Amino acid sequence: MAESIVKYGIIGVGMMGREHLINLYHLRTEGAVVVAIADPHLPSQQLALHLSHSFSWPLRVFSDHHELLESGLCDVLVVSTPNMTHHRILMDIINHPRPHHVLVEKPLCTTVAHCKEVIHAARKRPDILVQVGLEYRYMPPVAKLIEIVKGGSIGHVRMVAIREHRFPFLVKVNDWNRFNVNSGGTLVEKCCHFFDLMRLFAGANPVRVMASGAIDVNHKDEIYDGKVPDIIDNAYTIVEFDNGSRGMLDLCMFAEGSKNEQEISVVGEVGKGEAFVPENVVRFGTREAGRDGVQTLKAEDHRIKYDGLHHGSSYLEHLNLLGAIRTKGEKAPPVDLQDGLISVAIGVAAQLSIEYGRFVTIQEVM
Structure with a gap:
């Protein structure tokens, strides 16, 4: 096992959210563990819980991301919700007093203006790494x-x-x-x-x-x-x-x-x-x-231990973000907010x- 455990929460556990859950399970030897999910859609919650039970990973379940943020359970949050929700969720995460590193699914946001707002907010939080899922x-x-x-x-x-x-x-x-x-x-x-x-x-x-x-x-x-x-x-x-x-x-x-x-x-x-x-x-x-x-x-x-839906690329993007987190900010996220914006x-x-x-x-x- 790796030296320290990194605790993940997944916001949005539809198809891609569950794909992230499986990838993180295959990164458990690197110290990754999913401890919580947030999703208002009950069928998605149930499918994610079924997966987590097969991994013997107990999950806390929240109906929205605000509850997950307030729980203080997570070090890293994966945002895999519908595109039009990314802006609001990212702003809430970045502006929350407790720092959470983030992997946000592509696209960063649906508009250039919203992407810029997220970048402006993130500049004020040097204690947070944000990686965009352009895997x-x-x-x-x-x-x-x-x-x-x-x-x-x-x-x-x-x-x-x-x-x-x-x-x-x-x-x-x-x-x-x-x-x-x-x-x-x-x-x-x-x-x-x-x-x-x-x-x-x-x-x-x-x-x-x-x-x-x-x-x-x-x-x-x-x-x-x-x-x-x-x-x-x-x-x-x-x-x-x-x-x-x-x-x-x-x-x-x-x-x-x-x-x-x-x-x-x-x-x-x-x-x-x-x-x-x-x-x-x-x-x-x-x-x-x-x-x-x-x-x-x-x-x-x-290095790939799980091919998944994207030929192992989701596994590698998680591996790279985990590496950046472990350097405590000395190493920038491989795919940053500017990449997402452009x-x-x-x-x-x-x-x-x-x-x-x-x-x-x-x-x-x-």
């Missing part, structure tokens, strides 16, 4: 591609192309994810992951965004309280960065017939690298060596670009 950068093939790119093997990055072809949005509690007002829109809710990766690969900040998208296939025959969902199910998005690099996202959420859910291509002046998920394959080569010189690697991370800003700009039919600058949304 795709930890997927083994993506992490390997990041390593190749940052190592200079492909030279100065010029183009980043990301394709996500997948299944439609899953059903969530009270169907909150069917409407832009709750989720921030598909290009915020889902695609902040990919905008974060683009920025990471480019090593630069976004300048302007152009997108084209629509709701063409999914959810059109669904009605909730008399309203039809307004979340788009496909889009192309182009992002221009301040160092001249460009990124492109190809999103389709009615493409279940895909071998890989994510395909990432990074092209530099010297060569090209690619990552494929869930094949866990990475390919890279140089212009000079040509097609015959392309190398293929199987990407693995032997990934949301790109998504907001993309959603507005579809609405306006033109490029939208990051300055406009910031």
Whole structure:
């Protein structure tokens, strides 16, 4: 066992909240233990309790996050509630007299203004670490591609192309994810992951965004309280960065017939690298060596003890946050609030670009 126990509480124990619970159980040898949950939704509470009983972890159950905060039971809080609730919950945690470190699920918030409020509040609390759950950068093939790119093997990055072809949005509690007002829109809710990766690969900040998208296939025959969902199910998005690099996202959420859910291509002046998920394959080569010189690697991370819903990346994000907590602030969270803000800003700009039919600058949304 690790030297000291780190006590976690999970706020929101829907699908992702329970996924965090399982990941933390697999980190128990590192000293992680979940001691409390908070969720007003009784079926979610019961599913989480069933899981915890199978782990022999007794949990205190609260109906809202205020009660959990006042309990004083936890060192770290995982926020995995519906997107539109993140801002209020984060502000309550950050402003609470007792410090709690935080892992907040993506997106940080649904609007740029709310992200900025959270960042402003967190600056006044140097005793708190806040990590944003942009865990795709930890997927083994993506992490390997990041390593190749940052190592200079492909030279100065010029183009980043990301394709996500997948299944439609899953059903969530009270169907909150069917409407832009709750989720921030598909290009915020889902695609902040990919905008974060683009920025990471480019090593630069976004300048302007152009997108084209629509709701063409999914959810059109669904009605909730008399309203039809307004979340788009496909889009192309182009992002221009301040160092001249460009990124492109190809999103389709009615493409279940895909071998890989994510395909990432990074092209530099010297060569090209690619990552494929869930094949866990990475390919890279140089212009000079040509097609015959392309190398293929199987990407693995032997630290992962639980693959879960995201190919081990959630396990690794928890492992990294735990490491940052144990250094007592000397080590910053690997994915910080600024990363969360910029990934949301790109998504907001993309959603507005579809609405306006033109490029939208990051300055406009910031």
